[in-house]
Amino acid sequence: MAISWKEITAQLDALYEFDREPVAEDKLQKGWEFAALFTGEHVAGTEFVIGAFFVLHGVSFRDVIVGLLLGNLMAVLSWTFICAPIAVQTRLTLYWYLRKIGGPGLTAIYNIANALLYCILAGAMIAVSATAIGLAFHVPTPELSDKLPTSIGWVIITLVTGGVVTTVAILGFEKLAKFSSVCGPWMILIFIAGALAVFPDLGEYHSFSDVLNIARTKIWTGVVPAEAAAKGLGKLGFWHIVFFAWFCNLAMHVDLSDMAIFRYAKNKWYGLYTLFGVLPGHYVAWLASGVMVAAIGLQMSPGSMAVNAAGLAGALAVLLAGWTTANPTMYRAGLAFQSITPNWPRWAVTLVAGIATTIFSCFPFFFMRLLDFVAIYGLILMPIGAVVFCEHWFFPKLGLEQYRVEKQGKLFSWPAMLTWAVTLAACWFMPFHLFFRWLPGYFLAMVLYIVLSFAWQKFAFETQADARTEAAGAVK
Amino acid sequence: MNWRKNWIDVCAMLAMVSLIGCIVFPVLCFGHYIDKAAYITWLDWATLLWFLTAPFWFTPGLFGKKFEEAGKLAMFRPKPKQS
Numbered sequence: 257m258a259i260s261w262k263e264i265t266a267q268l269d270a271l272y273e274f275d276r277e278p279v280a281e282d283k284l285q286k287g288w289e290f291a292a293l294f295t296g297e298h299v300a301g302t303e304f305v306i307g308a309f310f311v312l313h314g315v316s317f318r319d320v321i322v323g324l325l326l327g328n329l330m331a332v333l334s335w336t337f338i339c340a341p342i343a344v345q346t347r348l349t350l351y352w353y354l355r356k357i358g359g360p361g362l363t364a365i366y367n368i369a370n371a372l373l374y375c376i377l378a379g380a381m382i383a384v385s386a387t388a389i390g391l392a393f394h395v396p397t398p399e400l401s402d403k404l405p406t407s408i409g410w411v412i413i414t415l416v417t418g419g420v421v422t423t424v425a426i427l428g429f430e431k432l433a434k435f436s437s438v439c440g441p442w443m444i445l446i447f448i449a450g451a452l453a454v455f456p457d458l459g460e461y462h463s464f465s466d467v468l469n470i471a472r473t474k475i476w477t478g479v480v481p482a483e484a485a486a487k488g489l490g491k492l493g494f495w496h497i498v499f500f501a502w503f504c505n506l507a508m509h510v511d512l513s514d515m516a517i518f519r520y521a522k523n524k525w526y527g528l529y530t531l532f533g534v535l536p537g538h539y540v541a542w543l544a545s546g547v548m549v550a551a552i553g554l555q556m557s558p559g560s561m562a563v564n565a566a567g568l569a570g571a572l573a574v575l576l577a578g579w580t581t582a583n584p585t586m587y588r589a590g591l592a593f594q595s596i597t598p599n600w601p602r603w604a605v606t607l608v609a610g611i612a613t614t615i616f617s618c619f620p621f622f623f624m625r626l627l628d629f630v631a632i633y634g635l636i637l638m639p640i641g642a643v644v645f646c647e648h649w650f651f652p653k654l655g656l657e658q659y660r661v662e663k664q665g666k667l668f669s670w671p672a673m674l675t676w677a678v679t680l681a682a683c684w685f686m687p688f689h690l691f692f693r694w695l696p697g698y699f700l701a702m703v704l705y706i707v708l709s710f711a712w713q714k715f716a717f718e719t720q721a722d723a724r725t726e727a728a729g730a731v732k
Numbered sequence: 733m734n735w736r737k738n739w740i741d742v743c744a745m746l747a748m749v750s751l752i753g754c755i756v757f758p759v760l761c762f763g764h765y766i767d768k769a770a771y772i773t774w775l776d777w778a779t780l781l782w783f784l785t786a787p788f789w790f791t792p793g794l795f796g797k798k799f800e801e802a803g804k805l806a807m808f809r810p811k812p813k814q815s
């Protein structure tokens with residue numbers, strides 16, 4: 257039976273009803289609570305892969321050290337000056353704010369797109385966990401160039417891992433979510449421990465300059481290793497690293513997902529607390545995984561890297577890092593899918609999201625092309641961030657009417673829909689590296705949305721004026 | 733005496749010790765004071781200690797209502813907001 261847009265949006269509204277009202281003053285959180293939240297959130301299983309990929313892409317020592325610092329700084333500033341101010345002013349989640357701006361129909365499409373992307377991301381995390389389990393059963397990790405499942409053993413391990421993750425997500429999401437907070441401090445130390453302990457394997461050192469020399473000549477050499485180059489991996493330079501560090505959480509800052517968190521902040525400066533997440537997760541952990549992959553001869557297998565560097569504790573870290581982050585990701589995907597499955601119980605929706613995630617995890621393509629997928633993930637949702645930003649800040653200054661869709665009770669904002677579609681099409685054809693496309697795309701989306709909104713509002717005004725003139729003529 | 737509160741306090745201290753272990757042994761390995769096999773053994777023990785104790789410290793509520801209440805009085809846990 258076909259489901260109408262109105263049914264879908266009504267179902268979504270019911271799901272998110274609990275956070276419909278703006279956050280009250282007495283519910284605002286303290287700074288350290290934000291620091292703890294971000295620290296736990298940004299150390300995930302995928303950090304084992306991302307830092308290792310930088311090494312395989314031939315990033316130089318200077319580029320990785322300075323590039324990551326600058327990129328992470330840009331990310332923190334994006335949280336502070338783009339996401340947090342809107343969240344603090346509105347005290348709403350992106351879901352409810354986008355509903356006022358883009359209409360319930362556009363919000364539903366956004367949610368479904370987000371859910372599919374979440375499933376792929378969770379699938380990559382499960383694949384990371386599977387590399388650790390595979391070691392125990394002598395199942396080789398797929399090669400860098402592999403796109404399809406490489407062996408029956410890999411398929412069985414990813415299916416079983418995905419099945420267990422899904423079952424736990426169905427039976428006790430909340431308990432596992434609480435348990436995952438236990439893993440945070442230990443996990444970041446395992447990254448640091450692993451990198452320190454394998455350093456002697458990379459060469460002799462007696463001074464700090466020897467250590468730097470090993471980092472420059474054995475880890476971040478600035479040259480793509482021959483084996484990686486043969487499998488199609490290209491060189492990444494300084495600006496690639498800056499942009500990657502900046503956009504890897506694009507969905508959260510520029511695309512405004514973290515409005516859900518910052519609506520509890522006392523002021524916009526709480527955005528700076530994200531530093532507690534990105535510094536350990538997207539700086540220290542990425543550098544550490546680079547050291548670990550160099551120590552196993554540049555073999556892209558998070559399980560092997562971690563076991564070589566930290567033994568059983570390392571294997572457990574890979575397993576838990578993948579699992580504990582796949583779990584909430586799958587939960588969010590299920591929540592979004594619930595909108596198109598009216599009257600389905602929570603467990604059934606999570607099961608569907610889990611099956612989709614598990615199938616994605618079998619395909620090494622998503623895990624071996626993680627850097628590109630992260631870029632595409634941010635890119636797809638980016639125009640919506642630009643639309644919300646424009647409507648919030650520029651519309652009052654330009655004399656445009658805000659929240660017109662909500663006032664008129666419309667299902668879709670056509671300027672927003674067109675902006676989304678045209679921006680993505682333009683990004684597809686941009687002649688730059690994938691990592692750089694989101695930024696010009698973001699400005700393009702802002703210009704498009706303003707121009708289209710002008711046209712829409714003016715056209716609607718003139719149409720109404722014409723109708724009034726015609727009506728007056730008819731009366732005469 | 734609330735033994736649960738004391739239990740959470742002891743667990744918190746042991747968990748902190750395990751975290752210190754997780755960083756001290758790799759530093760010793762990096763400085764060539766212990767070999768990698770010894771470091772891995774110590775790291776595994778520190779990890780075991782962490783997962784036996786940290787859940788009581790971080791998430792006492794997982795062990796029941798009484799632990800959750802005791803957690804509010806424990807030393808190294810955030811205190812509830814005063815209204």
